[in-house]
Amino acid sequence: MDPSIRDKYETVIGLEVHAQLSTLSKIYAADSTAYGMPPNTNISIISLAHPGTLPRLNRKVVELAIRMGLACRSEISREQIFDRKNYFYPDLPKGYQLTQDRTPICVGGFVAIETSDGRREIPLNRVHIEEDAGKSIHTEGETDTLVDLNRAGVGLIEIVTEPALRSPVEAGAFLTEVRRLVRYLGICDGNMEEGSLRCDANVSVRLHGASAYGRKVEIKNLNSIKNVQKAIAFEVERQVGMVEKGEEVLSETRLFNVDSGRTYGMRTKEELNDYRYFPDPDLSPLHVSEEWLQEIQASMPRLPWETKKKLVHDYGLPDYDAGVLTDSKELAVYFEEVCEHTSQYKAVSNWIMGPLKSWMKEQETSNIPLAPERLAQVVHLVGEGRLSFSIASQKLFPALINDPQTNAEDLVHKLGLIHDTNDDSIAELVDQIMLDYPDKVKEYRSSKKAKGLIGMFMGELMKRSKGKADPKKANELLLNKLG
Numbered sequence: 195m196d197p198s199i200r201d202k203y204e205t206v207i208g209l210e211v212h213a214q215l216s217t218l219s220k221i222y223a224a225d226s227t228a229y230g231m232p233p234n235t236n237i238s239i240i241s242l243a244h245p246g247t248l249p250r251l252n253r254k255v256v257e258l259a260i261r262m263g264l265a266c267r268s269e270i271s272r273e274q275i276f277d278r279k280n281y282f283y284p285d286l287p288k289g290y291q292l293t294q295d296r297t298p299i300c301v302g303g304f305v306a307i308e309t310s311d312g313r314r315e316i317p318l319n320r321v322h323i324e325e326d327a328g329k330s331i332h333t334e335g336e337t338d339t340l341v342d343l344n345r346a347g348v349g350l351i352e353i354v355t356e357p358a359l360r361s362p363v364e365a366g367a368f369l370t371e372v373r374r375l376v377r378y379l380g381i382c383d384g385n386m387e388e389g390s391l392r393c394d395a396n397v398s399v400r401l402h403g404a405s406a407y408g409r410k411v412e413i414k415n416l417n418s419i420k421n422v423q424k425a426i427a428f429e430v431e432r433q434v435g436m437v438e439k440g441e442e443v444l445s446e447t448r449l450f451n452v453d454s455g456r457t458y459g460m461r462t463k464e465e466l467n468d469y470r471y472f473p474d475p476d477l478s479p480l481h482v483s484e485e486w487l488q489e490i491q492a493s494m495p496r497l498p499w500e501t502k503k504k505l506v507h508d509y510g511l512p513d514y515d516a517g518v519l520t521d522s523k524e525l526a527v528y529f530e531e532v533c534e535h536t537s538q539y540k541a542v543s544n545w546i547m548g549p550l551k552s553w554m555k556e557q558e559t560s561n562i563p564l565a566p567e568r569l570a571q572v573v574h575l576v577g578e579g580r581l582s583f584s585i586a587s588q589k590l591f592p593a594l595i596n597d598p599q600t601n602a603e604d605l606v607h608k609l610g611l612i613h614d615t616n617d618d619s620i621a622e623l624v625d626q627i628m629l630d631y632p633d634k635v636k637e638y639r640s641s642k643k644a645k646g647l648i649g650m651f652m653g654e655l656m657k658r659s660k661g662k663a664d665p666k667k668a669n670e671l672l673l674n675k676l677g
């Protein structure tokens with residue numbers, strides 16, 4: 195599409211994000227929530243909805259949901275009820291889902307994101323608690339659908355934004371921030387591939403300056419940030435194309451096809467279920483006491499932006515470093531752990547942002563491969579000038595990862611990496627080089643312009659010492675000799 199046509203329109207996006215809560219047991223039953231178990235093993239008569247069974251609310255689910263609300267400065271509802279959302283689906287044995295329609299646990303609040311125009315607070319409509327459904331498994335070529343109920347009854351929060359996001363990039367930034375936040379809060383592992391974090395995107399377009407919103411389309415079940423962005427971008431083009439042709443955009447639910455990069459219709463709003471919400475008579479209303487709320491407040495983990503502030507103020511890191519390190523809770527925690535063993539904070543940050551992060555990226559792992567005190571040892575070796583950064587990062591660092599038993603100092607000796615700071619042996623090499631390159635020496639001494647030749651002498655010296663000569667010492671001796 196001609197960008198000038200698309201630019202006449204404003205994109206309006208509201209997200210509904212489901213986050214699976216990291217409790218050990220389900221929201222209304224003692225069944226385990228462990229991921230990846232054989233199908234239909236984490237089930238009980240409650241998840242299977244046997245007649246006469248009664249739900250019992252998991253206190254931890256409420257606490258984790260409140261943590262999210264506190265982090266987003268939402269208002270926490272003190273009196274809540276749970277509603278039945280009635281619909282039929284094979285992976286929903288009860289025939290209804292327990293959710294909070296009228297009294298969401300958190301109301302309002304915001305999640306702040308960084309945009310090209312600076313920081314923006316994206317207002318939340320609500321955060322409510324609900325239960326997950328099971329999983330229907332459609333295998334290609336099979337006529338039967340299999341149902342796995344391990345997930346049925348796992349506790350979720352649904353985070354609903356106001357229609358305040360304005361581009362796929364902003365939607366991505368919002369999701370990235372929510373993922374980081376739930377991880378810092380320890381309430382959800384944030385793993386989109388495993389479905390612990392899922393997103394529905396509501397999208398509409400309107401002419402810039404229009405006061406009313408356009409009619410929205412909901413794209414269901416997006417399972418990666420990239421796909422959320424692609425689906426929205428496609429949808430915007432589709433809707434602008436329709437409006438330009440004078441067609442009406444239908445209120446409908448659509449799905450995103452990853453292979454084609456297109457969305458397609460699933461059902462229109464008119465065909466949509468009437469869920470007939472009503473308060474669940476099996477669960478008593480939930481009262482959140484002042485005491486309980488304060489207890490949860492007091493046990494709040496440190497938040498990403500608080501951690502970032504700490505790295506800047508207490509460790510003197512540049513803003514940029516603090517931002518990169520706090521992108522991941524694990525790296526931020528690790529940084530502070532390493533700094534318990536050394537006071538060269540900026541060097542630690544460089545090591546984490548550089549060699550450590552690239553190694554993890556290369557190995558496609560989120561596990562930090564080196565104990566904190568071992569990285570501190572490396573930082574010291576380089577800081578004391580006994581090892582160059584490049585040898586330390588290229589040789590020592592991978593060797594330490596492969597040999598978790600040996601400490602850095604011993605490994606350096608074992609591998610023969612340590613700088614030869616012995617003046618005599620370096621001086622000897624300098625003498626040899628002077629003899630082997632008489633012309634270059636003459637050239638160097640003859641004009642100021644030839645002073646650049648020092649690089650060539652250094653290179654030769656490092657080569658002959660197999661990289662072990664202390665560069666500072668070598669440079670000093672060379673300059674001395676050359677005059």
Ligand code: ADP
Pocket residue numbers: 206207208209210354355356357358396397398407408409410
């Ligand atoms: P529904 O009645 O369809 O459930 P809601 O008003 O509850 O709609 O909103 C659901 C989600 O859709 C929210 O995230 C909201 O921000 C978003 N939304 C509402 N209207 C629009 C719109 N015109 N364009 C884009 N998103 C919208």
Ligand code: MG
Pocket residue numbers: none
């Ligand atoms: Mg709604």
